[in-house]
Amino acid sequence: MTKFNYDFDHCPDRNGLGSLKWDKYKGSDILPLWVADMDFVAAPEIVSALQERLDHGVFGYTIPHEGPIEAVINYLDRQHNYSAKASWLNFLPGLVPAINLCVHAFTKPEESVMTATPVYPPFLSAPDYAGRELIKVPLCLDKQDRWTLDIEAMEAAVKPHTRLLVLCSPHNPVGRVFNKEELIELADFCERHDLILISDEIHCDLVFDQSVKHTVTATLNESIAKRTVTLMAPSKTYNLPGLACAFSVIEDPQLRTQFRNTTRGIITEVNCFGYAACQAAYNHGEPWRQELLRYLRGNYELVYDFIKRELPQITFRPMESTYLAWFDVSGLKLDKPTQFFEQHGVGLSDGVPFDGKEHLRLNFGCPRARLEEGLQRMKSAVDTL
Numbered sequence: 001m002t003k004f005n006y007d008f009d010h011c012p013d014r015n016g017l018g019s020l021k022w023d024k025y026k027g028s029d030i031l032p033l034w035v036a037d038m039d040f041v042a043a044p045e046i047v048s049a050l051q052e053r054l055d056h057g058v059f060g061y062t063i064p065h066e067g068p069i070e071a072v073i074n075y076l077d078r079q080h081n082y083s084a085k086a087s088w089l090n091f092l093p094g095l096v097p098a099i100n101l102c103v104h105a106f107t108k109p110e111e112s113v114m115t116a117t118p119v120y121p122p123f124l125s126a127p128d129y130a131g132r133e134l135i136k137v138p139l140c141l142d143k144q145d146r147w148t149l150d151i152e153a154m155e156a157a158v159k160p161h162t163r164l165l166v167l168c169s170p171h172n173p174v175g176r177v178f179n180k181e182e183l184i185e186l187a188d189f190c191e192r193h194d195l196i197l198i199s200d201e202i203h204c205d206l207v208f209d210q211s212v213k214h215t216v217t218a219t220l221n222e223s224i225a226k227r228t229v230t231l232m233a234p235s236k237t238y239n240l241p242g243l244a245c246a247f248s249v250i251e252d253p254q255l256r257t258q259f260r261n262t263t264r265g266i267i268t269e270v271n272c273f274g275y276a277a278c279q280a281a282y283n284h285g286e287p288w289r290q291e292l293l294r295y296l297r298g299n300y301e302l303v304y305d306f307i308k309r310e311l312p313q314i315t316f317r318p319m320e321s322t323y324l325a326w327f328d329v330s331g332l333k334l335d336k337p338t339q340f341f342e343q344h345g346v347g348l349s350d351g352v353p354f355d356g357k358e359h360l361r362l363n364f365g366c367p368r369a370r371l372e373e374g375l376q377r378m379k380s381a382v383d384t385l
Contacts, residue, residue, distance in 0.1 A: 036324055121353040147176045158193050177320040344380060
């Protein structure tokens, strides 16, 4: 492969291209630091692969084939020590439909779904859309002031008809990478209550804290592997959400059949460019990913230091993964925190859809100068109070 130079400080103008992130504030002077897509140009190795596929000129229906399948299998083994088989894979156009499919596939109308909050909003909406009861168990703080799973509270909340536990690992929005001991404790809980575990691990390759390592839940032991549905995608790591390519890994044949039967007539195949991007990302994207992690580490340190120094009214606990900072803004005593910061030129994600009242989420997956400007605008806003 050609050796490339990677530039994260300069990004193209995304206005006028139907960008969800940028068009929300079209025509205004509001910096969009909200929804979870980065502003960085995709890895040139991926762009080159897409150009090669484009040059072919024929874009017919595309099925899962040897190239992307082998890329995923080799990536799981190389990056996560996960020896998956090709027959366990199911390619999908996104993880949000996958989460909703899991609720339909693995629960009956009278059964309930459990998750730990705050959490990615589709975890909360999927049971509601399917007419299932949702059991929300708040994360708690451990002795190191880190967010962790509250197994004791889960034990108190679980019901005889609870069937599914949906986990976000690494966690969005708090940025925790749960260690092996935490995950084993959760796995034991699932075993005790005969729960199927849906493990959304889309942020697993965005661990910028070099002192921690992501553990794929299904690799803990054979028992939990047989009750786990692992959901992954190259989209968050390589900034490819618009290409709509994700996958599930399901070892248990019965669960796999249930899942595939539920997709029939509802889920379309991944498009040819999604497959091409996935294959290129996992085969050739590692140098770019390493540079991205270095850049994100610098951005995180900037945010953390700035909040501690300039905005002590905001609580921001250390994080280990993702490019999404979770702020507790209850100390500002704002009725509508999102609108307050928008009025001062910063667009942030409201915490309420995450089940995080008086919280905001900031996306620092952007050029450093833009991030610095956003933080300065936040300070100017708070200075008016």
